[in-house]
Amino acid sequence: MAQKSLFPHNNLEWSIRNNLARYEADTTNVRLRLRLATMYLSSGLFHEGGEAHCTEALKLARKQLKEDPSSEVGHLIAALAYLGKDRPESAAVILDELEESMSEGSMFQLAKGLLHRALGDMSSMLQALELACHLSPEAWEPHLQLGQEQLRLAEIQGSFFLIEQAQYHLIQAISLDEQAANNARLIHDLAITCHVIGRYSEAERYFQRLLHVPSYEARARKRLGQIAYRLQKYNNALNHLRKYLQMQPDDSEALAKLGLCYFNLEQYDRAREVCRKAILIDSYNHTARHTMGRSLLAKGLEKEAHRVFRENLDMFPEHIPTYRYLVELRSSDDHSWLEKALFAEVPVYTLQPVSPEQDDRAMTRSRIEILLGQMYQEGSQWLNSILRSIHYTQDEWLRFYLWQVACDLIAMEKQDEIHPKLKAAGLYFSKALGQDSLILADQLTSSELLDAMKITQEDFKRAASERYAPAHDVAEHRKRLEEERKKARNYQALILLALALKEAESKSSAGDLLKEWSSNTEDSDMAIVANLGLAVSGDRNGLKFIQKHIKTKSQADLFRGLAREFTMKPTVSPELFEVQDRQQTCNCCGNSENKLSKEEPSKVKNFVLLSGGTSRICSHCIADLWLQRGELEQPLDSICALCGNTHLDVYSVYLYKGMEICHSCILYAMGTEQRRELDLFFRDGR
Incomplete structure (x- = not known):
């Protein structure tokens, strides 16, 4: 079984002093020399020894190699010491010579990982450190190094997977050795992974432990303030951020976060004061400017708020939250401004290039979405403006999106119209109402549609009397009654299909009703409709029923087309x-x-x-x-x-x-x- 650590760590300062005294008394003791070199290396790479202790390790390794040029351990210590001193070229020469004989050793792979990091080859670095973990699964140092490097890369690349991997390896390091659990940097990095992933209670616990470590206290305070703010514990956030700002008074970012705390506690004057300080330190702090604008708006100072939002947007055109507030302000003052803004943004979208550094089209798209969202909130009065804007662009995506919003506006207006009718379906049932319900199935709930299915015999009779002039005789009344019964069946058939669409999107109680109607032998027409609905929702039994029915009608081609549309293809699950x-x-x-x-x-x-x-x-x-x-x-x-x-x-x-x-x-x-x-x-x- 592999040892639990590659380097000595226990009572390291005392051990170095003790072994140094022993070595100075007997400089010919090779075993003691290598042990002392390894201790210096451990202090330099994993503790507070830094470059100075790596230099001491290198001196001892050189002395060893002078006496025994074939000493592989001496060569490896020298290579690691060079890496600790930021001299990767010298380390590379040594590691190339050791490749054939030591590549199966975890300490060698750890050195290779550090070398690749120094040379900027991140992919090779990760593979070498992963191999070091694999070769010595119970040694905590490779896990620590790999976790810290994965965290560093994750912060650069924004990779959630790397954050998870970093957290796993950091926890492996803590689990494997008690000394690792006392490593402040490890605890700090683990706390960051918890913060990013969303394990806020664990992040708080680890950052609290760092408050007693002077070199990490300030960073821990800031993070604790951010976590408390994220959890909407604004008073706790204030406490942590104030203490942090006593140590780092010129941190504009922390001041802006403090301003947000005051804003959420409705202390708008304090929020403005703190944000003003943040802007004086960093005039490009858009969060502080945005919070100041919101504070002014909350105090009813709309003109001042408008000026601040406008300035922020001039400096940061991509700051979408500011644009959203500006749209709300301008549209309330000038009703025609929304249309003008939409007509200005839509043609710009097509002309803008897509840039890897800054996607201007994405920014314009976000602005258009905000304008359309405001129009949607205000209602169908903006329908013509949205339809007209389609002619201002040739971009197919944008044209379709504008058309979709226009359709949604129509649907919203129509939805308001049919809601009361569906609630009183016995009075308003008709083919037209059923068609509208089918078109607007996405906007309706399954419970609404289920309730709308309830049409009784009394409803037929009432409709036959109230929807017509007085009948001349009983025969005419019966004819009208039969006609209303057919209308009700048409209406219910369309509602069933609307329910089928809801069932296809998400399994609901609608499926039970469809199955109940599909086996209705007393009403064969509704049974056909229900089975068609089941086929639409992916039910194979429903599709088989339709196949059998169509064969009796000599419509095989029609069925094949239907099957192509609705047969659920067998797929393997994307989950394990x-x-x-x-x-x-x-x-x-x-x-x-x-x-x-x-x-x-x-x-x-x-x-x-x-x-x-x-x-x-x-x-x-x-x-x-x-x-x-x-x-x-x-x-x-x-x-x-x-x-x-x-x-x-x-x-x-x-x-x-x-x-x-x-x-x-x-x-x-x-x-x-x-x-x-x-x-x-x-x-x-x-």
Whole structure:
């Protein structure tokens, strides 16, 4: 079993002093020399020793190599010391010489990871550190280094997956060694991952621990203020941010956050005062300017608020929250301003290029969405303006979007019209009302449609009397009664189809009603409609019924068209599920939980079998695949056995031990296993 740490850490300062005294008394003791060099290296790389202690480690390594040029340990210590002194070129020469003999060692791979980091090769760095973790799974230093580097990359790239991975490895470091749990930097980084992921209570607990570490107190205070604000604990946020600003009074960002706290506590004058200080320190602090504008608006100073919002938008055209407030202000003052603004923004969208640094089209799109949202709130009076704006652009996406909003406005107006009629369906049932309900199915709830189905015999009779002039005789009255009964059936058929659309989107109680009507032998027409509705919602029995019915009508071509539209294609699930059967085996390695418990009991603890589609893969193979991913084949015609993805859908599809597995499934599988470990760790309150 691998040792629990690659370097000495316990009582390190005392150990260095003690061993240095012993070494000075006997400088020929090779074993003591290497032990002391390793202690200096540990202090320099993982503690507060820094470059000075790396220099001491290098001196001892050089002395060792002078006496024994073939000492691989001496060479490795020298390489790590060079990396600690930010001299990667010297370290690279040594590590190249050691590649053949020491590549299977975790300390060597740790050194390779640090070298790749210094040279800017982030991908190779991660692979080397992952291999170091794999070679010495019980050593905490590789986990610490990998977690910290993943966190650094995640903050640059904005990768949630890397944040999760960083949190997992940092927790592994804490779990493997008690000394690691006292490492302030580790606790700080773990707290950041909890903050980003949304584990706020855990983040608070870890940042609270750092309040007693002078070098981390200020950072912890600021983060605690941010977390309290995020949890809407504004008084707590005020307390933390004030204490932080006593240590860092010129932090404009913290002042702006303090202003937001005062704003949410309705202390608008204080909010303005704090934001003014933030702007004096940093005139480009758009959050402070925006909060000041909101505070002015809350005090009823609309002209001043308008001026501040306008200035902020001139400096930061991409600041959409400010634009939203400005739209609300201007539209309330000048009713025609909304139309003018829309006509100004729409033609600009087509002319703007898409830039990797700043997507101006995305900014303009957001502005158009805000204008249309305001128009939608104000109602159908803006329908003509929106339809006219379509002619101001040739961009197909934007034209369609404008058309869609116009349709939504019409639907909203129509919805207000049909709601009361559906509530009193017995009085208003008609084919037209049914058609409107079918068109507006997205806007109606299943319960509304279910209630609207209730038409009684009394409703037929009332309609036959109230919707016509007095009948001349009984025969004419009966004819009208039959006509109203047919209208009601047409209406109910359309409502059934509307319910089918709701059922297709999300499983609801509508499906039970459709099945009930589909077996109605007394009303064959409604049974056909109900089965058609079931077919629309993806029910195969409904489709089979329609197939049988159409065959009797010699309409086979019609059925084939219907089947193409509504047959639910068999698809493999994009999610992976944990297999509970201990006898089920992994398709890649052939192992099962039962098999491992008999042959390799030590591996059972971390064994998880995951299933997707018709295939299974274990956590051990996922971990091995991840380490080897850079060397695996990636056939262009590959289809993931777990979810059906191809190279067109995901980053890559790998061929591993005869199974094709996509990058997304690998990440999902790794996340499933690791999240379970994280939940157990946090549940213990560590």
